[in-house]
Amino acid sequence: MSRIKEIRVGLATCGIAAGAQRIGRHLQEKLAAANADVPIKQVGCIGMCYNEPIVDVVDENGTTTYGRVTEEAIDRIVDRHILGGALVDGFRVETDGFLGDQVRIVLENCGIIDPESLDEYRARDGYVALENALRTMAPDEVVEVMKESGLRGRGGAGFPTGLKWSFAAREESTEKYVICNADEGDPGAFMDRSVLEGDPHRVLEGMAIAAYAIGATHGYVYVRAEYPLAIRRLKRAIADARAAQLLGDHILGTSFSFDVLIKAGAGAFVCGEETALIASIEGRRGMPRKRPPYPASSGLWGRPTNINNVETLANVPWILRHGAEAFAAYGTESSKGTKVFALAGKIKHSGLIEIPMGMPIRRIVFDIGGGIQDDRPLKAVQMGGPSGGCIPASLVDTPVDYEALKATGAIVGSGGMIVLDDSTCMVDVARYFLDFTQKESCGKCTFCRVGTKRMLETLERICAGDGRDGDLEALVSLGHKIKENSLCGLGQTAPNPVLTTTEYFRDEYVAHIVDKACPAGVCKPLLQFHIDPDVCKNCGLCARECPVSAIAEADGGYHVIDREACVKCGRCEQVCPFGAVEILSGKVPA
Amino acid sequence: MGLCEERRPVLGVLSRSDKGGQAEREPSSLPRTPASVIPLLQQIQEAEGFISEDAVERVARHTGASASSVYGVATFYSQFRLRRPGTHTIRVCEGTACHVLGIGVVLDRLIEHLGINVGETTADGLFTLESVRCLGCCSLAPAVMIDDETYGRVTPDSMVEILAKYREDES
Numbered sequence: 001m002s003r004i005k006e007i008r009v010g011l012a013t014c015g016i017a018a019g020a021q022r023i024g025r026h027l028q029e030k031l032a033a034a035n036a037d038v039p040i041k042q043v044g045c046i047g048m049c050y051n052e053p054i055v056d057v058v059d060e061n062g063t064t065t066y067g068r069v070t071e072e073a074i075d076r077i078v079d080r081h082i083l084g085g086a087l088v089d090g091f092r093v094e095t096d097g098f099l100g101d102q103v104r105i106v107l108e109n110c111g112i113i114d115p116e117s118l119d120e121y122r123a124r125d126g127y128v129a130l131e132n133a134l135r136t137m138a139p140d141e142v143v144e145v146m147k148e149s150g151l152r153g154r155g156g157a158g159f160p161t162g163l164k165w166s167f168a169a170r171e172e173s174t175e176k177y178v179i180c181n182a183d184e185g186d187p188g189a190f191m192d193r194s195v196l197e198g199d200p201h202r203v204l205e206g207m208a209i210a211a212y213a214i215g216a217t218h219g220y221v222y223v224r225a226e227y228p229l230a231i232r233r234l235k236r237a238i239a240d241a242r243a244a245q246l247l248g249d250h251i252l253g254t255s256f257s258f259d260v261l262i263k264a265g266a267g268a269f270v271c272g273e274e275t276a277l278i279a280s281i282e283g284r285r286g287m288p289r290k291r292p293p294y295p296a297s298s299g300l301w302g303r304p305t306n307i308n309n310v311e312t313l314a315n316v317p318w319i320l321r322h323g324a325e326a327f328a329a330y331g332t333e334s335s336k337g338t339k340v341f342a343l344a345g346k347i348k349h350s351g352l353i354e355i356p357m358g359m360p361i362r363r364i365v366f367d368i369g370g371g372i373q374d375d376r377p378l379k380a381v382q383m384g385g386p387s388g389g390c391i392p393a394s395l396v397d398t399p400v401d402y403e404a405l406k407a408t409g410a411i412v413g414s415g416g417m418i419v420l421d422d423s424t425c426m427v428d429v430a431r432y433f434l435d436f437t438q439k440e441s442c443g444k445c446t447f448c449r450v451g452t453k454r455m456l457e458t459l460e461r462i463c464a465g466d467g468r469d470g471d472l473e474a475l476v477s478l479g480h481k482i483k484e485n486s487l488c489g490l491g492q493t494a495p496n497p498v499l500t501t502t503e504y505f506r507d508e509y510v511a512h513i514v515d516k517a518c519p520a521g522v523c524k525p526l527l528q529f530h531i532d533p534d535v536c537k538n539c540g541l542c543a544r545e546c547p548v549s550a551i552a553e554a555d556g557g558y559h560v561i562d563r564e565a566c567v568k569c570g571r572c573e574q575v576c577p578f579g580a581v582e583i584l585s586g587k588v589p590a
Numbered sequence: 591m592g593l594c595e596e597r598r599p600v601l602g603v604l605s606r607s608d609k610g611g612q613a614e615r616e617p618s619s620l621p622r623t624p625a626s627v628i629p630l631l632q633q634i635q636e637a638e639g640f641i642s643e644d645a646v647e648r649v650a651r652h653t654g655a656s657a658s659s660v661y662g663v664a665t666f667y668s669q670f671r672l673r674r675p676g677t678h679t680i681r682v683c684e685g686t687a688c689h690v691l692g693i694g695v696v697l698d699r700l701i702e703h704l705g706i707n708v709g710e711t712t713a714d715g716l717f718t719l720e721s722v723r724c725l726g727c728c729s730l731a732p733a734v735m736i737d738d739e740t741y742g743r744v745t746p747d748s749m750v751e752i753l754a755k756y757r758e759d760e761s
Binding site for chain 2: 013014017018049052184185186187188189190193225226227228263264265266267268269280281282284285286342343344345346350351382385416418420424429432433436442569570571574
């Protein structure tokens with residue numbers, strides 16, 4: 001019993017959504033009832049979201065991870081493992097496959113420390129990098145280390161961080177700002193949320209170091225209002241850091257002063273763009289403006305401003321503690337260090353991973369991600385969200401590297417990686433992303449505002465079975481024009497999902513336009529529902545559930561669907577206990 | 591700037607009682623500059639549930655921004671709603687992972703079950719249906735959030751059961 005050092009319960013958004021708070025309470029009650037005095041602590045996300053809720057038991061033999069934990073599982077874990085010293089099978093999770101190939105720099109503390117405890121962060125060398133920088137390094141030496149490390153912006157654009165800092169550092173001004181961009185807007189990306197929820201002090205330390213390097217005294221964290229838990233933990237971290245003299249006036253007794261405020265975003269994807277983000281902090285509509293002047297010379301309130309993404313800043317303390325060389329030892333020639341990816345979609349192990357740059361996509365999907373759900377064939381990997389593209393299965397050996405991915409038409413992006421299988425329609429995916437960017441376009445540039453709308457209308461027509469000759473060519477031509485004639489990253493990248501899918505999945509577009517068929521069985525207007533008479537047991541459930549009474553019993557003891565009346569809602573297919581309802585596209589049996 | 595600020599009367603901005611009504615109002619502690627427009631709108635929506643015409647006027651008076659520019663901000667950002675929401679807000683995640691894992695059929699069922707479209711409120715004022723771009727719970731896709739509670743791996747049937755629980759609690 002006394003061998004148990006601590007029990008960790010994963011309480012990030014994903015854990016909480018999976019019921020981790022209830023599990024945690026049950027664990028507390030069970031331990032109290034057993035009179036067992038074992039410390040329980042909340043931790044952030046370890047990344048194995050597919051196993052939530054997760055409970056780690058740490059004893060002298062190391063860490064045992066239990067996943068998909070239920071209340072009954074807690075009873076057994078307490079009785080057998082915590083009180084009895086024996087491992088409990090059935091819920092134990094092998095972590096080697098998932099964690100073994102990862103290199104954790106940004107996520108080194110996520111899922112291990114209590115994010116609301118400054119002491120735990122400091123026990124793992126937290127704020128050591130800031131203290132060393134303040135006491136032993138000149139600001140330009142800090143900039144130099146960042147340059148040597150080769151760190152590039154992790155928000156998507158990949159601009160060299162050290163160079164960016166040097167621009168703001170050389171500006172003469174009485175007031176400068178550091179902004180942490182936590183407006184994580186890409187659907188399918190949640191790494192910034194996990195870092196803020198799991199290790200908020202790391203981001204604050206990175207901001208303070210950046211501020212020291214460029215000579216700023218004020219900082220803002222611009223974080224999505226949709227991330228209430230991240231905001232709460234960040235507030236707590238700022239208060240604790242102030243109390244410990246790690247933020248505020250005369251940090252650690254030195255002459256350096258720096259303080260941080262939180263600005264909650266109000267929901268606008270375009271605010272991920274730095275000039276739009278600045279407009280939003282100033283209280284205006286978040287519309288980008290022309291650059292130059294760049295924020296480094298004229299940013300917030302017209303002052304020199306340095307903006308970095310959460311993940312970029314989270315790398316900074318590690319780089320200062322271990323040196324630029326140690327960081328640059330990971331990765332490829334042009335892409336150094338690691339990158340965090342949010343793995344989701346039709347993959348077995350969805351979650352958050354951190355891998356050295358240069359790892360082939362195949363290893364991420366099949367080794368770390370465990371392969372495709374139900375062992376279906378991989379069709380494509382969507383990277384970079386609405387700004388990115390779809391990499392087909394044939395290019396799955398492409399290494400994760402800024403330049404190599406750009407050559408495929410996709411981008412590293414902020415790190416969303418959505419795995420798609422053969423039941424995903426690529427035309428539908430392109431339509432989905434265009435729908436997103438079209439609605440999020442701020443409306444300033446004509447090509448972005450009107451062009452994305454026209455592209456979306458064309459895609460909607462194709463998905464509805466009304467595609468025409470020339471649609472494909474029009475999409476590609478308009479796509480290139482939008483890229484060339486838009487002011488900011490949103491418009492410049494919005495056509496990417498369409499351009500990559502028309503290039504790699506042309507056949508699928510042709511099937512929609514010419515054959516009026518959706519090979520993946522997704523686009524409803526192109527589908528026909530059909531009951532296989534040999535499988536149908538004539539139970540009548542589908543007929544009772546059908547909202548438009550389009551199903552009736554036929555002579556011969558089976559049911560048939562009236563295709564004229566059918567609205568293709570799919571209810572019959574969902575309810576049929578025998579799997580007799582088939583979804584067909586293209587050639588349909590009479 | 592300084593002069594204007596003095597001439598503006600200090601009027602109540604924030605509603606003390608929740609959910610609107612003719613409430614007593616207290617001044618906001620936020621600085622009286624246009625930079626406070628967004629945080630003030632957020633505070634008012636938190637207290638009153640939505641941004642009324644009157645709220646736009648109050649924000650304009652407090653910050654010195656024109657009412658039209660406050661309205662411009664309120665309509666630019668998706669967080670702000672200009673109509674009173676129902677007791678519970680259902681946010682259906684339309685993130686990429688949810689999209690490919692079938693949130694579409696879940697949303698279809700919700701629209702049919704509640705008899706309203708996205709952006710509308712049921713006649714009994716119980717539910718408002720909204721769609722959001724990504725809740726960031728992609729590993730639990732498809733996901734739906736009701737008020738502050740997130741539900742993962744939902745199906746059309748499980749959604750209907752979940753809503754039934756909210757109705758029970760209400761009656």
